[in-house]
Amino acid sequence: MKADKIFWGIIFVFVGGIFLLENFNVIDFSWGHIWRFWPLLLIISGVNIIFARSSSKISVIAMVVITVAALAFICYEGLNDGGKNRNHIGWVFSDRDGNDWDDSHDPGRTDNVSNYSEDFDAKIKNATLNIYGGASAFQIENGNDRLFESRVKESITRYFLKRTDTDSTAVLEFRSKKNDGSFNFKDDEYGKVKMKINTQPLWDVNLKMGAGKADFDFSQNKVHNISLKGGAAEFDVKLGNLYNDVNLSAETGLADVNIQIPTTAGCKILVSSGLSSKTFKGFIKMDDGSYESPNFKTAAQKIHITLKGGLSNFEVNRY
Template sequence: MKPKHVFWGLLLVTLGTLILISNFSLVNLELARLWKLWPVVLILWGMSFIINKDFVKVLFAGVIAIVLSLSIYGAGQSFLNIFDKDIDFEFANGDYHSSADTTNYIEHYQQNIKTVDFKIDAGAGSFKILEPSKDLISVQAIGLKNNYIFNKIVSENSTSIDLKMKKTKIKLHKGSYKNKVEIGLNTEPIWNMNFDLGAAAIDFDLSPYKISTLKLDIGAASLGLRLGNKYPETMVGIDAGASSIKILVPDSSGCEIRSDASLSSKHFERFKRIHSDLYRTENFETAKNKIFIRLDADVSSINVERYTNEW
């Protein structure tokens, strides 16, 4: 049997079997990370040229087909997971006219509030943190009316705020859809942020705020993030899929980056490489304020730069 016949036969059989099992939910297949196995295909393919034995080439062809099938299935599942944010798509025909409603969510500031836990759980859209607000938080959501659930828990010195997108039917007409969220925050309290966003355009200027922790879980996103020096120690964690990421950190702060992003392009301006995945600014040890950034990305473009002037 020729190696190419074995390859195509096993590729189609394996891929078809995986899709069939998934469609009928016979087994809960969570293989989104298996697409990272694709370098094995290159290794085995190269070895097949080196070893000049027919039965070995047939064996390699079979293994390559299976690994490639798992990689293709995993990549597809990973891509679909990006958009799995409780969103149903509905395509409109005829005389449908797109219109966008504006909904405002406001929590007034109280001087006794020292810390705020702020969480966003949403899908596709545009998300911006803009200029500071005299309120504790002000949110303007432009899109479907009342598309978000706004919850708050207030205690003596702290507040917890959750902004969650509802299970939404998105009407698409000639490619038009709007889900735009603009946020203003108060500069007085200390902020702990946890944002779970999907295929999003994200523009966060956090330089005026006291940020203790920032966690970002994003899919196929475009992220622009500006950090400030208003708090002694800021912890930033970013888990990204196929994203474009730009982070600005102030010159006055020491910054450390730990990255797990072997398949991503990385540019860390004016950072010193300590070892393979660890980078620091020259003033890291002496700076009064420090920023710690952990990056876990799949196939992304990552740029971290230092700034002195306005962005």
């Protein structure tokens, strides 16, 4: 057996094993380490290229030893840092009124809680939310009182909110910033960011982050365009049926992407990735390589999904 086949087998076993153990809460792995150690991934990829055409036992053994050693190092550091972050990102938002935090499990915490908000004006018909974050856990749900509000539990990273209005359109920029004044896109200190967006405007939402998690529930919002970009990340997105033309794109390095769409919506999926796993239950694979729901041509609501990933898990479910 050639070395390149063994190499990719090891990679898939490593990534699949980490995802599986995390899903069953056996381990707490910090995916930010994949992003921070990306040069190491280049090194082991280069080793694979060197030995790819060789089938000698020495080449195979050398490739296996180097690959396993590199992944073992990443795994050790990820588990070590994940254990530290388990307490660091374990804050709970109150589901009663959105104003309380439950920090009773860690009464010694000294981190700051910050609130951000923008008032809603009835003249606003279209709104854009641009989120630029480091290693954070983002959550979006519907809100009715304000155009936008967010509650952030912060460490060394702070956020700032900027709003620009033009006629009936509002553009919000929500960007992370370190306390030393520098902008941050791949910070290793996780924070939890809970956001609410008004249900009246038609929204475009763009997220760019280094590593982290995003849980976006748009089932009660009108959304037109959604763009998600992340290195090592986990994306969970739920779409509703309040707008008939929805475009969602996800561009990832190493990620777990789960998208939920209504059964009444017609959906077309385009995937650009040779190494990612795909689960599109109930979809039909077309001659051009795309996937369509059975009602795509007849449904009033059309959802177009574009997925690009290096080594990711893509899943689209209908509810």
